[in-house]
Amino acid sequence: MKMPRIIAIPIFLLPWIVAICVVGWIVLNRFPPNGHFVAVTTFAKSNAFINPFLPSERVSVPGKQPDGWTGQRITGDPTYMTARVPGPYERVDVELEFRAVHQPLIEFGIVKDAEGKDLDLEPLFFEGLMTDEWKKTNGGYVRNAMNATRLLSGAPEGIATWDATATVALLEDPGGDARETKVSLRGAHDVYVVPAGGNIDVTFGLQDVNRKRGNTTAVFRVFRGDEEIFREALGTSGSRDTRMGEVFEFRVFIPKVRPGAYRISFQSDDDVFIRSIKTTSRRWVVGPRLNFGDVVGYATSTMAGHAWTTSRHIVAETFHTEGLQTLTLGPASVRVTKTHETYRLDRTDAETRPIELVAPQGDLRIVGDGWFALRVDAFFEPKPKRLTDGTNVDLERVDGVITDFEKPEPIGEGWYRSQKTFMIDPSLDRLRFVLSAPGIMSRAGGVDIRRIKLTYRRDPITLSGWTMLLKQELINAWRRL
């Protein structure tokens, strides 16, 4: 039997056509003409574009879970998920189907640098705002009974913020004589002041204790909101480098300022102590970080740490055995019995006025969800409190939350669906997402994830767009070599 050549040749071409089609199919997937690429995982099997959450000690094995559903349970904080980027794209929409188990607050975001320090976290879920009692308004949420413009007034009382910046409150006090307060604060601190007589006038007594060798540089910066209005650096060591330096003064004086709450940011390492604060401001507070320093080599008797605060949740830690003590915050207290270990203190009372915080031995680093006044009459709230996983909006009488949080869509049986959009660097091969569920381990909570959909987007391809994409791919390929 003979095969006519005119039939044989097209048949011989078939495998080559198939090969070209395969390459074309891959190119079309890599450069979809509509500019969209979708990757979906339900954790039932591995996915080439979406990896499960890690590290493994904070998550369950992806797949069928012991209680019957399929997905992955997160039990630690933070956890990370990586995704392979299918080409140069400008942004990615992340759609999550999740369920919170005894976990009131969840945030989701993207890691923007290789070191994992630059995070773009967005609110994902807050149990306290999921009821119908809260209505969405311009700038966040308010209770139904509240005026919708309440969030824009700038007054911080009864307002909390969640990953958002609040309007600067217009605060001003009449001028008067400067009053000095003896303190022992170690290292960097933020001090918020209300201008008095139209001026900011604060004099810090500083001391370099020279516990480590080398010159120490400290910086004072003053901000109104995010706007920097003053900056000055100073060396603190002088000629002494082996023994405690003298206390010297540094004055921050800015005349004729607008009303507002000003943040004086003192930046230095833990070798520099603030020994006194003298100011004409009637109202000034420190926080949310407060580091009571020791007085070794400076005073003969222990200096207790006293402050007044509306913080309801604080964590404390000491680095010296001399700092082991019982920390008291109003009716609540906690015994700090080990060094280099954080101790948590949560108030459950309904008191909204400032209450006293006492650290009898000093030498304690404290971080709160509010601010700390070092004089009883100096307390004010420079801006709304941060919303944390421990915030009880009813007990703490929070009537408004400034946030760009969008309530997730309930899809039944406790599950929610939420979508977040992130701009991405087109040169990245991989994306790293982070899911933060603060306090999840201490409350034995969990976050169940059953489906993730990533939609990569860029503009639909034109001829010039094609050239740009090809150029970007070639640049990326060259970088990888």
Added chain:
Amino acid sequence: MHGGVCNMNTSLFFRTLLLHVTCAATTLFVVLLVGEFFVPGVVLPFVNVIDLSFPLLVLLGLCVRFPPRTS
């Protein structure tokens, strides 16, 4: 020329077809591997090239065993 100007016998036709299939598959395999080398993630998520290597070896073996000639 194989099989004359106008017609090919059946054996030569299948052997030549086998050669074309093998060549096309080998070329595709190499192109995909080179593409994956230069742009990681461009090929492997869509086509698992490594899984294709065994069938390709079989094809190459068959091609050596049955080269496209008439006798």
